[in-house]
Every structure is written in structure tokens, then in C-alpha cells.
Amino acid sequence: MSCHNAAIETAIRCSYGKLVAIIASRTGDVEGAEDAISDAVVAAVEQWPNQGIPNNPTAWLLTVARRRIVDEGRRSALRWSYHAEVASYIQEWSAQGISDAELPDERLTLMFACAHPAIAPAVRTALMLQCVLGLSAERIASAFLTSPSSMSQRLVRAKAKIRATGIALDVPHPRHLAARLPFVADAIYAAFTTASIDLEAETLELARIMTSLMPEEKSLQGLLALLLFTHARRFARRSSDGMFIPLHEQDPRQWDAEALSEATEIVEGLMAAGHSDRYTIEAAIQHAHSVRFVGEATPWPLIVKLYDVLVARTSALGAAVARAVAVAEASGPEHGLQALDELPADRVRLYQPYWASRAHFYMQLGSEAQARVCSEKAIGLTQDPTVRAYLISQIP
């Protein structure tokens, strides 16, 4: 039964953004579009467990939503001046018994609206997760460690801004595309780096939507490869009793061969074509780590070189700390410490990986007292209980 529910959840998540996009791209009203399909989603959750998932779930949901859209149009004709157009579109489709494959996939327009420069950067990712995948404000709030009520407010305000300022729900003109695309990629990447609980499947789905709808955009491919490398290690990150296992201690045989080979193919293609954008470099680093899968030793000097390029492209603290770890592996812990010393003290003060790495370097150098001080700081800043238990087990 739980498997069945998961299938329903997946089907709804896949249809949700398509429906919101179809309606919102004709009304300019994302929140109204979500309201319009909310009853249809409730009906699906009630009926599909017994009736099974329909062959064309998106068309099914759209047909159910039509009634609500017509009612809504009557009630608030001012808000939706295009309601008649939307209703007649849907009427036409449902009368023809249209299949999901024949419905337009306009989710790109939604992606670009959610990551529009006029929307506050901090809200873009949350907005995507809600409008494109239908995630609840509670789930998103938990992932970003903020309160559900303030997350709801931020989302409502952002959707009101899309409507009020007339942020266009369309794909940017080719002239502006190169400037707008990084906003979308960055918002997806933020789901990957800042969400505290696992949004891995959802993040990967957002990246897949983008790469499938814009297959010619190489900059999105690097992001997809990066997410796939991480996804490939999902079973190796915890031992059977739930303990945390850092990358260098993971058993490569537990990595997902299919995800690894897909990611490898993408990143090798990108590098052969000379791409060196930020996400391609990050994917290349993960690619270098993955040679352990075929029994080779991790090529640390190459990884350091890649991090040098990455650090020049981003001021992200994570990249700088990871570079120090690679430097330590390639040339010794004293050089790793030096690299950490170069980071500004006010930025690293509450950054757990900095202190965990520092403790690790001191331990390798045999400086037990300093290792202990840094280790305690790392433990005090850790969110994940399994990581905390791991760090405590490493105290000298």
C-alpha cells in the first residue's frame, strides 16, 4: 500500500507543475492556478488508491480542475480576465479525450518565473519546489529550517509579486536566455546545498525537467551530472546501523552504477567539449572521486587543480574548505591547515565542515590538544546525530 501511495505521489508531482504552467501561463496567476487544481489533487488522493492511477493522470487532473476554473472565472472575473480562454482550452482538450503526451509541457515558463531576478533569491528555490513539484510549505520550511508560517508568507508574497508585477510566464527571448538561465540553475543548486533534510530526489527531478526541456543547454548538463554523482552514493553514506560514513571511507561497491555511468557520460562529454562552468567543474571533481568505483586510487593532485578553478569561480565556503581537504590529501595536513588559515575568521566561525577538517588535520599532525578543541567545536555545530556520533568516535 505504501508503495502504491508513493506511485500516486510521484504521478501527482509529475503532473502538478504541468497543470500550474498550463493555467498560469494563460492567466499570469500562479497562486490562482494552484488554487484551481487543488480540488483535483484532493480528488486524486482520494480516488486513485481504489481506482488506480489513470492512464493519463495529467489530463485527468485537468478535466477535474476545469469545473473549479469555470466557477472561479464566474466568481472573480476581474482577477482572471482570461478565465474564459483557459476554460475553453481545457474544455476543448477534455472533449477530445486528449492524452498526457498531447498536453503541452510548459513547465519551463514556470521555472523561469520562479527564478526571475525580481523574485528575492532566498525564495526562488522554495517557489520552484512548490509551484513545479507541488511540495507543501511545511515540507519546504522543514528542509530550509525555517518556520512553516513564515515560509507560507514568503511564498504567498512571491506569487502575489508574479501576478502584480506581471512577471511573464514564458521562456526568455534567446537574446536574454544566457543571462536568465543561471538564475534557474542556481535555484536548483541551492536546493541541493542548503536544504538540511533530504530533498535529493526532488532536486534531481527539477534538474531533469530542465535538461529534458532544454537538451541543447550544456550548462544544465553539468548540474545534472553533479546531482547524479551525489545521488549515486545515497546508499553508501550510512552503515546498516545508521552510522555516518564519510566519502573516503565509503565502499564504492555500494554506489549506484547506473547513476554513476549516466553522470560519467555527461561530464566526460562536457569536458571533451571544453566546458568549464562552475557546475561542470564540480561534476568533474565528483567524477575524479568516482574512479574508486573501478578500483583506482583517488587522484588528489587533479582534484586540487579542479578546486583551484572552482574557488576562482565561486566564493562558496564549502568549495574553499573542500579544497583544503584535497590539498591536505595531496601534499600533507600542514598545507591543508595553511589553506584553512587563509579563510576569513568571521565566515568560518559557525561553519561545521571547517572545524571538522581542522580537527582532522591536527590529528594527522599528532597535535592532540588542538585537534580536541576543533573537534569539540565541530561537534557543537553538527546538526545530524549520526555525524555527531561519528565525530565523537574520532576524538583523540
Place this chain on the structure above:
Amino acid sequence: MKFVLLFNESGEAIAKRTHPEEGPGYWAGWAAYMKELGESGVMLGGHGLQPSETATTLRSKNGEHVVHDGPYAETKEMLGGFVSIDVESLDEALAWASRSPALDGGAVEIRPILTGM
């Protein structure tokens, strides 16, 4: 903004306090967290608490005082301690709560402190 973080620990976590093997890890986690809170300058004060079975409860029933031993732990969680902190926002309070070892099976309740009274 001032908040109190109420650390509701699981019965299992409380039992670790006196466990010969699990005890040191339990205390190391809390000691590191409290030290970090103290050094960050956000902490106003706080205490760890003995388990709730050591408590004594006083109520008033029909105008008379009634004293009970306990409550004895029947619930899955009990208040294991609390701190008061002064931070910029609820998000910052949540960030500190998220680092608490209480979340290993328990919960942290974040309450704004009444002001202006």
C-alpha cells in the same frame, strides 16, 4: 529577540546519561553544544535537568495543596534541559536548535520570551 529552547529528550537519550558505554558520547555531544552556545555569545542562561521521575509536583485542588512525586515518565519525551538565548531572528534560533543533541530522537520547542511586562 529572546527565546527559550526547551530540549525534550527521548527516554532512550535520558537513559544514556548513566549508561557505562553510551554515557561518554551523550555527555560529549551536550558539552560541545553548550560550549559552542556559550562561546557564540547568544546564550543568556540555562540548565540541564534531572529526569522527571525526580520531580515533585504541587497542585491546588479545591483550595488545598496536593503534592505528588513525579511525574513518572510515561511519555516518550521529557524536558531534559533548557537555555535562553538572544538572537536576531526565529531562523537563527532554529539554527541553534537544529544543532542540539536533543534532536537525536527528541524535539526542541522554541518559545519567544514574553517582553514588555
